[in-house]
Amino acid sequence: MSGADAYICGKFRKTIPSVKTIMTPIVSVEKLTKTYGNGFEALKGVDLAIEQGEILALLGPNGAGKTTLISIVCGIVNPSSGKVLVGGHDVVKDFRATRSLIGLVPQELTTDMFETVWNTVSFSRGVYGYKPNPALIEKVLKDLSLWSKKDNMLRELSGGMKRRVMIAKALSHEPKVLFLDEPTAGVDVNLRREMWQVVRDLRNTGVTVILTTHYIEEAEEIADRVGVINGGKLLLLEEKTALMKKLGRKQLRLELTEPLKAVPTSLAVYDLTLAADGLSLLHEYRDGEGQDTIASLLAGLAAENIHFRDLSTRQSSLEDIFVELVGEKA
Numbered sequence: 001m002s003g004a005d006a007y008i009c010g011k012f013r014k015t016i017p018s019v020k021t022i023m024t025p026i027v028s029v030e031k032l033t034k035t036y037g038n039g040f041e042a043l044k045g046v047d048l049a050i051e052q053g054e055i056l057a058l059l060g061p062n063g064a065g066k067t068t069l070i071s072i073v074c075g076i077v078n079p080s081s082g083k084v085l086v087g088g089h090d091v092v093k094d095f096r097a098t099r100s101l102i103g104l105v106p107q108e109l110t111t112d113m114f115e116t117v118w119n120t121v122s123f124s125r126g127v128y129g130y131k132p133n134p135a136l137i138e139k140v141l142k143d144l145s146l147w148s149k150k151d152n153m154l155r156e157l158s159g160g161m162k163r164r165v166m167i168a169k170a171l172s173h174e175p176k177v178l179f180l181d182e183p184t185a186g187v188d189v190n191l192r193r194e195m196w197q198v199v200r201d202l203r204n205t206g207v208t209v210i211l212t213t214h215y216i217e218e219a220e221e222i223a224d225r226v227g228v229i230n231g232g233k234l235l236l237l238e239e240k241t242a243l244m245k246k247l248g249r250k251q252l253r254l255e256l257t258e259p260l261k262a263v264p265t266s267l268a269v270y271d272l273t274l275a276a277d278g279l280s281l282l283h284e285y286r287d288g289e290g291q292d293t294i295a296s297l298l299a300g301l302a303a304e305n306i307h308f309r310d311l312s313t314r315q316s317s318l319e320d321i322f323v324e325l326v327g328e329k330a
Ligand SMILES: Nc1ncnc2c1ncn2[C@@H]1O[C@H](COP(=O)(O)OP(=O)(O)OP(=O)(O)O)[C@@H](O)[C@H]1O
Pocket: 036, 037, 038, 040, 041, 042, 060, 061, 062, 063, 064, 065, 066, 067, 068, 069
């Protein structure tokens, strides 16, 4: 059963096998470059394979090249060199075939505010040359909790509903790959969580979701894999949990009972940082490497007669990892 079939047949059913069992990428990008007319090199050789049924979050600061990459895959911008395949079809040579496999939800709401939800979504399907399919449109609107608003004009909807209409439009022609460009930019926390659930539900129908985001929390929350783009290059592409494990750091903080003037030489081996007031000691270590060291550190402190009244650990977040990689916030 294809992702689209699953979409038609069930309320976001979990019918699709896990990412790891499927080998052929639904989107494959090889040595992709883009130099705009003014000579600006927006992409400098990007390689990327996206598996069917995964959620991939592309993180990167402003101007990193995320929208350029998405626009090339969607056939909106021409690449300067390299090759992009969607469902095995070349995005330049076989534009119609690839475009019909893709749904794009742009950053901006681009639709007639005086049109009804039903007409807007139905019209989108027609744009792709598909025959009307009221049953599918009904299903899409119900799954996105828009059914009760089908006869309302877009201007009568809340911000969150308008965003869901944009997703419904993109799903109206049953795409296999859905691109969401900054799906939750400028929305409140509740709406962001609602959107995350919509994205997860979509993935569970087999739709492959690629989203760009500035919100690290978003990637941390819903992505299966994370790609980091900066300066037109893909700096890393990694399964999220593996990434957190590999690059994640832990920090042990000890609150001392008495201020310490300096770290005793016998403890120099632990690479401790003493706070300016002398009342806390910090020890950083890689995830999974700490246990033995911490036991001997605590023994070393006891031997030096240094006592602490509290101790806490902190796991570095994806945000810390990102800042370390890119040198700035997303
Ligand atoms: N049509 C264009 N002509 C010239 N340069 C462009 C054009 N479109 C984009 N650029 C430049 O290419 C770079 C990448 O832009 P792009 O929109 O892909 O970044 P982005 O990662 O999506 O950024 P943001 O997060 O701000 O949306 C930027 O420096 C931008 O100014």
